[in-house]
Structures are given as C-alpha cells and as structure tokens.
Amino acid sequence: MLDLILSNQAARMATLFGIFVIVAGVAMIVIGVVNRRSQVRAGLQQIANSNAVMVEESATSLRQRENQNAWARLADMIERTGLDLTDTKNERLRDRLIAAGYTHPAAPRIFTLARLGVMIMMPLYFVVLMFAYSEETPSFLTLYLGCSLMGVLGLYLPNLFIQAKADRRKEEIVNGFPDCLDLMLVCVEAGLGIEAAMDRVGREMVKSHPLVSQLLSIAVLRLRAGATREEAFRRLADMARVDEIRSFTTLLIQSDKLGTSMSSTLRVYANEMREKRRMRAEEKAHRLPVLISIPLVVCMLPTMIGVLMLPASIRVVRDIFPLMNR
Structure with a gap:
C-alpha cells in the first residue's frame, strides 16, 4: 500500500489531501472548543463583575446607612445628657437638608451637632496655632478677636456647605x-x-x-x-x-x-x-463677554495705560521740570 502511494502520483495527492482534511477538521474542532470555553469564561466573568458591582453598591449603601445611624446614636447620646439639638426653625432646616440630599430623619439634629462642633473646634484650633507657632505670648485682644472670628466662621461654614451642596445637586x-x-x-x-x-x-x-x-x-x-x-x-x-x-x-x-x-x-x-x-x-454664552471683561480691565488696562503714559512722563521729567526750576 505504501509502495502504491509512493509510486502513483494520484494516490499520493489523494493521501495528502486526506491528511490535510483531517488536520483541518481537528484544528477547527479544537478552535471551536476553545472559543466556546472562552465565551463561557467571559460570560462568567461578566456575571462575577456585575455581582461584585452590586455587592459593592449594596455595601456602600449599608456603610452609609451605618454611618448615619452612628451619627444618630451620637446625637441621641448627647441629647440624653441634657443638650437639646432641636433647631428653632427645624422645618426650614429640614427642607434645606433634603434639598442637599440628606433625607435621614435625624439629619437636622446631626447638622446642629456638627455646627456646634465646628464652632467650638475652630477657636480651639486658632488658640493652639497661636501658642505653637508664635514666638511671643499672644495678647488677650488678639486671642479674643481671633476666637470670635473663628467662632463666627464655624457658625456659618456648615450653612454655606449645605447651600453649595444643594446647588450642585439641583444643577x-x-x-x-x-x-x-x-x-x-x-x-x-x-x-x-x-x-x-x-x-x-x-x-x-x-x-x-x-x-x-x-x-x-x-x-x-x-x-x-x-x-x-x-x-x-x-x-x-x-x-x-x-x-x-x-x-x-x-x-x-x-x-x-x-x-x-x-x-x-x-x-x-x-x-x-x-x-x-x-x-x-x-444665557451662559452671552455672559462670557461680561465675565471676560473683568480680568481684561483689571490686568490689561493698567499695563496699557502705563505703556501709553510712560514716554510722556519721561519727556515731562526731562524737558518740562528743568524749565520750571530755572
């Protein structure tokens, strides 16, 4: 059989074609199996990624909920000591917090607690900085004015933060x-x-x-x-x-x-x-020329006036002032 294949040209070509068909068929089967496995692996990876994203989102929401509950428990503990955290304009404050995205029932009390904490911590921080980095002992007037300014800032900064967050959320x-x-x-x-x-x-x-x-x-x-x-x-x-x-x-x-x-x-x-x-x-496009004119006037106009007036000023100093002294 081998001698017939080696001696006959047609038999040799048929044998080579058969071997090619077998190898090609085996290769296609292997490629198909590999592709199916890769598709299954990609599908499983996608499902795993989606599950991971869902778990991460749920974990994030649970973590936020736990943080809110922790702040609420802290506010309850402070109120049990006798300090009332209820604001006199509680409904208006709650509306502002809801507009900023804080919908927890204890949000007004937590905000009042945070505002009190900031109002106390900022003057203390100012006093620590003055005694730590000042070579001389600061005077009572300096400490009084600085602590008063920091207290006012601590009183209004949380309101500004809530207002800015509400504006960003609305936008x-x-x-x-x-x-x-x-x-x-x-x-x-x-x-x-x-x-x-x-x-x-x-x-x-x-x-x-x-x-x-x-x-x-x-x-x-x-x-x-x-x-x-x-x-x-x-x-x-x-x-x-x-x-x-x-x-x-x-x-x-x-x-x-x-x-x-x-x-x-x-x-x-x-x-x-x-x-x-x-x-x-x-409207924003029409506001651009007006907004651009402000830095133009502030930065470029004094320079242009200086460039235009400098030669005349030099001429006055060189020619007019000597004539006035004679």
Missing part, C-alpha cells in the same frame, strides 16, 4: 432631567406604562445621572408598595426640591386624572425642557 438634576424625559418618552411610545417606563429609565441612567435615577427608582418603589400615583409623584417632587420636576409631577397628576395621553404630555414637556436647556446654554 445635576436639572442637567440630567431632559435626557430622562427623552428616554421616558421613547419607552412610553414603545408601549410601556408610566410606572414601567420610570423603572426602565431609572435602571438605565444609574451611571450617567445617578440622582435622577435614584429619584425615579424611589418613586417606582412607592408605587409598587401600594401608594397612589398622585402620592408617589408628589413625594417625588418633595424629594427633588427642583421646580422642573415639580412641574413635571404636577403635569403627570393632571394627565392621569383627566385621562389624556401620557406620550403627548411627555412629548410637549420634553420639548419645553430642551428649549429651557438651550436657553440656559445661550
């Missing part, structure tokens, strides 16, 4: 809400109900706009827990503390009561929100 919600409306409009026009659309949009916008996603997810959870649409939407507006979302929830409540189409309502309001976002962008 993030306002910037992300038009995209949320567009995506919700697509979901409603595709056949989803308003609850399913809010749930879908809340899950899709976790990474891009987390604050809007959190508000929508909480509203969906309230609806699933048995709350009416009016109650859930009003609670959504109270949590957001943003005029755009308040108007949106009022529009949804009216549409639900009157029985009008949700898709047309969302389309009209989405167009209005896009127009408002465009107007805000144009």
Whole structure:
C-alpha cells in the first residue's frame, strides 16, 4: 500500500489531501472548543463583575446607612445628657437638608451637632496655632478677636456647605432631567406604562445621572408598595426640591386624572425642557463677554495705560521740570 502511494502520483495527492482534511477538521474542532470555553469564561466573568458591582453598591449603601445611624446614636447620646439639638426653625432646616440630599430623619439634629462642633473646634484650633507657632505670648485682644472670628466662621461654614451642596445637586438634576424625559418618552411610545417606563429609565441612567435615577427608582418603589400615583409623584417632587420636576409631577397628576395621553404630555414637556436647556446654554454664552471683561480691565488696562503714559512722563521729567526750576 505504501509502495502504491509512493509510486502513483494520484494516490499520493489523494493521501495528502486526506491528511490535510483531517488536520483541518481537528484544528477547527479544537478552535471551536476553545472559543466556546472562552465565551463561557467571559460570560462568567461578566456575571462575577456585575455581582461584585452590586455587592459593592449594596455595601456602600449599608456603610452609609451605618454611618448615619452612628451619627444618630451620637446625637441621641448627647441629647440624653441634657443638650437639646432641636433647631428653632427645624422645618426650614429640614427642607434645606433634603434639598442637599440628606433625607435621614435625624439629619437636622446631626447638622446642629456638627455646627456646634465646628464652632467650638475652630477657636480651639486658632488658640493652639497661636501658642505653637508664635514666638511671643499672644495678647488677650488678639486671642479674643481671633476666637470670635473663628467662632463666627464655624457658625456659618456648615450653612454655606449645605447651600453649595444643594446647588450642585439641583444643577445635576436639572442637567440630567431632559435626557430622562427623552428616554421616558421613547419607552412610553414603545408601549410601556408610566410606572414601567420610570423603572426602565431609572435602571438605565444609574451611571450617567445617578440622582435622577435614584429619584425615579424611589418613586417606582412607592408605587409598587401600594401608594397612589398622585402620592408617589408628589413625594417625588418633595424629594427633588427642583421646580422642573415639580412641574413635571404636577403635569403627570393632571394627565392621569383627566385621562389624556401620557406620550403627548411627555412629548410637549420634553420639548419645553430642551428649549429651557438651550436657553440656559445661550444665557451662559452671552455672559462670557461680561465675565471676560473683568480680568481684561483689571490686568490689561493698567499695563496699557502705563505703556501709553510712560514716554510722556519721561519727556515731562526731562524737558518740562528743568524749565520750571530755572
């Protein structure tokens, strides 16, 4: 058989072709098995990563909850000693804290405790710095004025921090809400109900706009827990503390009561929100020349005046002043 294959050209070619087919078939089988294993491994890795992200997010939320509970327990311990941490304008303070994103029931008492702590620690820090880095013993007037200034700063700095955080939160919600409306409009026009659309949009916008996603997810959870649409939407507006979302929830409540189409309502309001976002962008663009003129006048105008007036000043000193002395 071997002699026939070696002596016959056709038999030799057929044998080589058969060997090639066998090797190619084995190679394709091995490649297919390796690809299937790699696909399975990639799928398992993706599932593991998603589970790790979920565990990390849940751990983060649990850690934040534990920290809030720890602060609440500390506030309770201090109140049991006889110090009342209730603010005289507790409702107004709670509204400001909710606008900044602090929705814990003990948030006003924790804020009052933090403000007292800052107001006490800043004067003590000033006194320590004065005695540690001053070569001479500071006078009583210096310590009194410095401690008074630090105490006033410690009293108002937490308020400024809360106001700045509320402004940043409002800006993030306002910037992300038009995209949320567009995506919700697509979901409603595709056949989803308003609850399913809010749930879908809340899950899709976790990474891009987390604050809007959190508000929508909480509203969906309230609806699933048995709350009416009016109650859930009003609670959504109270949590957001943003005029755009308040108007949106009022529009949804009216549409639900009157029985009008949700898709047309969302389309009209989405167009209005896009127009408002465009107007805000144009307003910022028109403010740029005014804002640029301030450093232009402060930095460049004195230099230009100096360059223009310097030759004349030198000429006056060289020519006019000698003539005046004669």
